[in-house]
Amino acid sequence: MxxxxxxTVPETVLAVMRKTNELFHTEVVTKKNFxxxxxxxxxxxxxLPPGAxxxxxxxxxxxxxxxxxxxxGATSVKLTTVDAxxxxxxxxxxxxxxxxxAGGQVVTVKYVVQWKQEDGTWKWHVDIWNPNQ
Amino acid sequence: MxxxxxxTVPETVLAVMRKTNELFHTEVVTKKNFxxxxxxxxxxxxxLPPGAxxxxxxxxxxxxxxxxxxxxGATSVKLTTVDAxxxxxxxxxxxxxxxxxAGGQVVTVKYVVQWKQEDGTWKWHVDIWNPNQ
Numbered sequence: 194m195x196x197x198x199x200x201t202v203p204e205t206v207l208a209v210m211r212k213t214n215e216l217f218h219t220e221v222v223t224k225k226n227f228x229x230x231x232x233x234x235x236x237x238x239x240x241l242p243p244g245a246x247x248x249x250x251x252x253x254x255x256x257x258x259x260x261x262x263x264x265x266g267a268t269s270v271k272l273t274t275v276d277a278x279x280x281x282x283x284x285x286x287x288x289x290x291x292x293x294x295a296g297g298q299v300v301t302v303k304y305v306v307q308w309k310q311e312d313g314t315w316k317w318h319v320d321i322w323n324p325n326q
Numbered sequence: 327m328x329x330x331x332x333x334t335v336p337e338t339v340l341a342v343m344r345k346t347n348e349l350f351h352t353e354v355v356t357k358k359n360f361x362x363x364x365x366x367x368x369x370x371x372x373x374l375p376p377g378a379x380x381x382x383x384x385x386x387x388x389x390x391x392x393x394x395x396x397x398x399g400a401t402s403v404k405l406t407t408v409d410a411x412x413x414x415x416x417x418x419x420x421x422x423x424x425x426x427x428a429g430g431q432v433v434t435v436k437y438v439v440q441w442k443q444e445d446g447t448w449k450w451h452v453d454i455w456n457p458n459q
Contacts, residue, residue: 247408281412281416282414285440285452307411307440307456322378322454323376323455
């Protein structure tokens with residue numbers, strides 16, 4: 194995706210966001226450590242997955258990812274911030290995820306995440322994605 | 327969708343948002359008046375449609391909807407705000423769209439819209455959606 198950058202988020206915040214995104218790859222998708230989602234999603238986060246109804250609350254989100262990652266045979270994910278815009282106590286991020294699934298196939302999706310601060314870090318508060326194809 | 331309400335947006339703003347949403351139904355989907363999108367999307371808005379790459383800028387968004395509405399044979403849309411949360415100069419809305427397409431079939435999608443003020447009204451600034459099934 195080519196995108197006009199709005200990037201109104203300080204580098205210090207972007208650095209924390211990159212750490213959160215990296216946790217999703219290393220802990221959740223690679224190691225299947227679903228309790229790491231406590232450090233990734235706010236307690237009352239929402240995800241809006243394609244092909245399924247909205248899921249509310251971190252515990253339900255854990256169940257979703259446990260099932261979805263197993264179903265896809267996902268082993269790795271690369272999250273790339275295309276743009277991030279400050280909005281009050283939130284950040285709105287537009288991004289791209291490249292997910293390696295069963296057989297080594299790479300599935301690319303685009304996403305929008307509303308970030309919020311919780312427990313001294315930045316977490317995903319609303320998370321929606323869809324495929325490019 | 328059942329949702330815990332966050333609704334931190336004043337009723338005066340919600341009323342303007344409802345008018346913008348209603349324009350999308352009456353002018354764009356029903357009357358095919360694509361110039362009405364000037365009153366719905368910010369000039370540098372982005373849409374992230376399922377099955378297609380991100381589209382940036384209102385003129386490209388007009389082309390997208392012209393093509394997509396014709397391809398679906400869409401005649402009507404009902405937009406329902408599930409929740410709306412204030413975030414600085416933005417509002418983050420989670421919603422549901424019921425689109426009547428060719429043959430009278432109703433297609434339901436869920437969406438997230440980041441709203442911003444432009445030209446004295448509230449408009450869609452980032453718009454992403456996906457199907458429930």
